[in-house]
Amino acid sequence: MSLRTRLKRVTGVQNPTKRQTDRDGMSPSHDADRGRKTASDSSRDSPTETSPERSEQPAVVVDTVSKRYEETVVFEDLELRVGDGEFLCLLGPSGCGKTTLLHMLAGIESPTGGEIRAYGKPVTGPDYRRGVVFQKPLLYPWLSVRANVALGPRLRGEQPDYERIEQLLDLVSLEDVGDAPPGSLSGGMAQRASLARTLANEPELLLFDEPFSALDELTKRTLQDEIRRIVDQLDLTAVFVTHDVEEAIYLGDRVVVLGTEETGIAGIESVEGAGRPHEQPDSLDHRRRIVNLLGVDNGA
Amino acid sequence: MDMSVRKTFTSERRVDLDRFLPAIGLLVGIALWTLVTTVTEGVIQQFHPVASADALARLLSEPSFYEHIWISLYRFALALGLSIAIGLPIGVLVGFFTSAERATTLLFQFMRMISPLAWFPIAIIIFGVGTGAAVFVMVMAGLWPIILNTAHGISTIEDDWTTVAESLGGDTPRVIRYVVVPGALPDMLTGLRLSVGILWIILVPAEMLGVNSGLGYYVLDARDRFAYAEIPAVMIIIGIIGYSLDLVLRLLLKRWSW
Numbered sequence: 418m419s420l421r422t423r424l425k426r427v428t429g430v431q432n433p434t435k436r437q438t439d440r441d442g443m444s445p446s447h448d449a450d451r452g453r454k455t456a457s458d459s460s461r462d463s464p465t466e467t468s469p470e471r472s473e474q475p476a477v478v479v480d481t482v483s484k485r486y487e488e489t490v491v492f493e494d495l496e497l498r499v500g501d502g503e504f505l506c507l508l509g510p511s512g513c514g515k516t517t518l519l520h521m522l523a524g525i526e527s528p529t530g531g532e533i534r535a536y537g538k539p540v541t542g543p544d545y546r547r548g549v550v551f552q553k554p555l556l557y558p559w560l561s562v563r564a565n566v567a568l569g570p571r572l573r574g575e576q577p578d579y580e581r582i583e584q585l586l587d588l589v590s591l592e593d594v595g596d597a598p599p600g601s602l603s604g605g606m607a608q609r610a611s612l613a614r615t616l617a618n619e620p621e622l623l624l625f626d627e628p629f630s631a632l633d634e635l636t637k638r639t640l641q642d643e644i645r646r647i648v649d650q651l652d653l654t655a656v657f658v659t660h661d662v663e664e665a666i667y668l669g670d671r672v673v674v675l676g677t678e679e680t681g682i683a684g685i686e687s688v689e690g691a692g693r694p695h696e697q698p699d700s701l702d703h704r705r706r707i708v709n710l711l712g713v714d715n716g717a
Numbered sequence: 718m719d720m721s722v723r724k725t726f727t728s729e730r731r732v733d734l735d736r737f738l739p740a741i742g743l744l745v746g747i748a749l750w751t752l753v754t755t756v757t758e759g760v761i762q763q764f765h766p767v768a769s770a771d772a773l774a775r776l777l778s779e780p781s782f783y784e785h786i787w788i789s790l791y792r793f794a795l796a797l798g799l800s801i802a803i804g805l806p807i808g809v810l811v812g813f814f815t816s817a818e819r820a821t822t823l824l825f826q827f828m829r830m831i832s833p834l835a836w837f838p839i840a841i842i843i844f845g846v847g848t849g850a851a852v853f854v855m856v857m858a859g860l861w862p863i864i865l866n867t868a869h870g871i872s873t874i875e876d877d878w879t880t881v882a883e884s885l886g887g888d889t890p891r892v893i894r895y896v897v898v899p900g901a902l903p904d905m906l907t908g909l910r911l912s913v914g915i916l917w918i919i920l921v922p923a924e925m926l927g928v929n930s931g932l933g934y935y936v937l938d939a940r941d942r943f944a945y946a947e948i949p950a951v952m953i954i955i956g957i958i959g960y961s962l963d964l965v966l967r968l969l970l971k972r973w974s975w
Contacts, residue, residue: 523884545886555881558975559899572887572895618885 474537476501476622476654477522482531484517491517492681495531497673499622499656504648506665507658508707509675509683515658516552516626518675522656523549523624535622545573548620552627554607556599562586562610563595569618577617585613588647605636609643616651623648625657629664641667662711666703674710684710750949763945773950782935786954789920789931792848796855796916804860804912805905808867812901813893818868825864833858833919837926851923851931858919862911870904871897903974910966917959 477499484491491514499505507515520526521533524543533540535547556565566585567577586592589609599607608628615623625644629637645668648655659665665672666688676683688703747766754765776782811817811825836857840850874897882896924933932955939947 525880525884543880543884543886545884547884549881549884551877551881553877555877557878557896557899559902559973568882568895569885572882572885572891574891614885 474501475499476503476536477656478534479518479522480532480534482521482528482533484514484521484526485529490679492528493679495681497682499654500670502652502654504645504655504657504668504670506669506672507656507675508660508662508665508672508711510660510711513675513677514681515660515675518681519549519624519626519656519658522622523547525549545569545618546620547622547624548615548618549624549626550608550612550615550628552630554599554602554604554611556602556607556610556614558599560599561596562591562599562602565599565610566595566613566617569614573618582617585616588616589613589643603636604632605640608632608640612644612647616647621654623653623655625655627658627660630660637664644668662704662707666700666707672703672707674707676710676712683712686710760945764949765946766949768946769949769953772944772946773953776947776950776954785931785935786958789924789933790958792852792855792924792931793916793920795848796852796859796920797913799852799856800859800863800912800916801909803856804863804908805867808864808905808908809871809893809898809901811864812868812871813897815872818872825861829861829865831857834922834926837923841927846927848928850927851920854923854927855916855919859912859916862915863905863908866904866908866911867901870901870908873904874900900975903970906966906970906973910963910970913962913966914959917955917962921955 475498477497479495479497482495483493484495495518507518509515517526521528522535522540524540524547527541535544540547556562557568560568563579563582563586567579567582570577583592583595586595589612591606591609591613594602594606599610602610611628629640632640641664644655644657647653657665657668659668670687670689672686672688674683674686675681684706686703686707688700751766754761807821811821833854836854837850840853844850844853878896878900879892882892887895920931921933921936924931925937928934932951935951936948939945939951
């Protein structure tokens with residue numbers, strides 16, 4: 418099923434404004450649909466519909482990839498797989514190479530050695546099917562919010578389907594500011610617009626590069642919920658770069674901790690099905706293990 | 718509390734004064750003009766503001782004078798259109814492709830420093846006397862700011878903007894069209910503004926040399942007819958039109974800057 422069909426059904430079935438208020442802030446449903454491969458599946462797709470789509474083939478294979486900048490080795494023989502439909506978080510301190518890895522997945526940077534394959538095809542450059550949401554929203558100031566969202570199809574030489582653009586604006590709760598210039602948006606709104614712009618290309622894989630690092634805590638939490646909701650509803654595969662342990666545990670099915678090890682990976686923590694990070698014992702266990710992987714003394 | 722009241726008061730007074738400063742400056746200029754043409758002996762007295770205002774009123778009541786204004790504006794528009802049509806694409810190419818920039822920088826910087834009026838003999842040989850020669854000379858002056866500013870705007874465009882466009886699936890021509898060119902629009906407008914100023918300035922000597930109509934021609938013609946008071950009158954018209962053209966560009970720049 419194409420993203421378009423899914424999007425149509427998703428936005429057709431539910432009232433987005435209502436959904437938004439339901440999931441806002443501190444409501445008990447903050448992470449109600451975290452077990453997205455189980456509980457949400459029933460409401461999203463019937464098994465007969467999804468099973469042919471979800472192949473055994475991983476979405477992304479990082480095959481003995483190395484990356485060097487002159488003398489500096491960032492990764493050496495890095496091996497990583499991102500499962501189809503998985504939400505993978507890349508966590509690590511500044512300078513560990515997590516953005517570099519994401520950029521290599523996006524095809525914005527190339528590995529020094531090895532190969533990255535997305536859905537079986539080698540990554541050789543940027544591709545709209547691997548949509549990137551950058552750290553800064555990077556909306557184009559000469560275009561309205563709507564025109565920004567519609568830019569992807571234009572850049573690919575297609576006439577944008579404005580009905581779909583409206584659905585996307587709806588999906589990210591920006592339906593009222595489509596005509597506004599991007600400069601008038603708040604940081605959170607701009608980042609939503611940026612997400613909608615990436616989604617307009619119907620990507621198979623979403624790559625997030627610390628998209629919430631510049632936002633305040635409340636906006637960040639709201640957007641984390643929205644990202645989960647959107648990725649679940651559109652049934653996407655996502656790789657999410659962050660330096661925030663709580664965010665990684667909250668969003669990810671698996672958390673890949675990057676460190677100073679030669680391969681670049683300090684360890685991988687599977688957090689699938691974990692509860693809300695602050696309150697559930699499970700999450701605290703994950704948190705402890707991840708912080709250990711990061712090499713931080715837990716008692717401190 | 719006292720301090721803030723005093724502060725508001727003085728700043729308010731300054732705002733009032735600020736508003737009148739341009740008019741005061743203009744009046745000082747007119748006063749100097751009056752002074753020089755009053756105290757000086759001889760022919761300079763014929764350029765007196767009162768005589769000029771008189772001549773200006775007379776010129777503006779003559780339909781034939783407007784034909785000179787229109788023909789000048791027509792030549793200006795033609796030269797500007799050609800400068801944009803030639804300069805913009807060259808500027809985009811030079812700005813986007815590093816090799817094109819390396820290949821042309823020396824040539825353009827060299828050409829830019831040759832007075833456009835030096836082209837006049839060549840223009841006359843090629844185009845003969847008439848609008849063609851005048852417009853050619855103007856284009857040779859107005860082209861460079863458009864090329865150089867466009868190229869600068871495009872080469873210094875935010876890398877992030879092009880990275881986003883490429884990750885959204887744009888190929889080079891579409892990235893240029895949808896992102897690079899609009900992104901460089903403020904620099905293009907700066908180039909356009911400089912070009913408009915230069916073209917309007919060069920228009921007058923160009924019309925003095927190659928044609929028998931237009932405002933530049935009219936200045937020389939007034940001298941030949943010993944109608945000296947008409948010279949500053951035409952200069953005022955030239956100044957007002959030039960200022961208005963620049964004002965339009967300034968407003969555009971204010972609207973499109975990022």
